[in-house]
Amino acid sequence: MKQTHGFTLVELVVVISLTGIVIAVATPRFANGDIFETRGDAGLLSSTLRYAQKTAIAQRRQVFVITDTAAQPQTVKLCFVSDPNCPLAQAVINPETDGPYVMTLSRNVSVNPSNNSLGFNGLGQAVPNVAANYVVTNQKNNAQTFTVNIEADTGYIR
Template sequence: MKQTLGFTLVELVVVIALTGVMIAVATPRFANGDIFETRGDAGLLSSTLRYAQKTAIAQRRDVYAIRNAAVTPNTVRLCFDAACAQTVINPETGAAYVFTFSKSVSVNAFNNSLGFDSLGRPIPNESANYVVANKKIGTQSITVNIEQDTGYIR
């Protein structure tokens, strides 16, 4: 009797069916961008705060990251004063530097008008943090910390 190598039709159908079931179960987990939005917004918030700090050092003047949830929810605006009379210009757009969070993300700030002096230290000189959380997934939150004295952002 001659022995043939390969798979039978039944084996191939079973493998294709199992692969289809696995894809149907795994795809919604990867397609949901809520987890990525939270991490992305936390990273962009860190970058915005670093930009404010570097602008303060480069221009030798105070720069504030203003978060006014009552007036403009889910935004952080960079200004040269605490009253936000003069805004920092975004070099990318040429307009005022405003960072807007995703709709599914909420931000709780320890200090809604955190500033940096000309040496990059936080104003007021105390540690601060921003908690970036996902509104849909209550268990996921990322904290952006600003250290006292040095202004180190992590």
């Protein structure tokens, strides 16, 4: 009697079908984009704060970071005055668009500033001279948070 090696066609079809079902169920758990939205917006916020600080140093005047938490999606504006409405004549210009500097957060992401009137002076120090932080949270999954901190005396952003 001759021995054959290998698998039957039925065995192969069953294994491929089961593998497909496992992949279809497991993939959404690994490919969840919420953490990427939250991390990305925290990075953009950190960059926006650094841009505000560098603009204050370059212009030798105060630049304020204004967070509009009532808007959906939330926005972060840079302005030369601490007015929440930020008149167009006082807005910091975005070099990419030549318009007012406005960062719009992702739809599911919110930011909670400890000081909504945070600014930077011409030396790059935080105004008022107190530590501040911005907590970036994903509204779908509140466990996904990132914190951007600003140190008091130096204005160092981390």
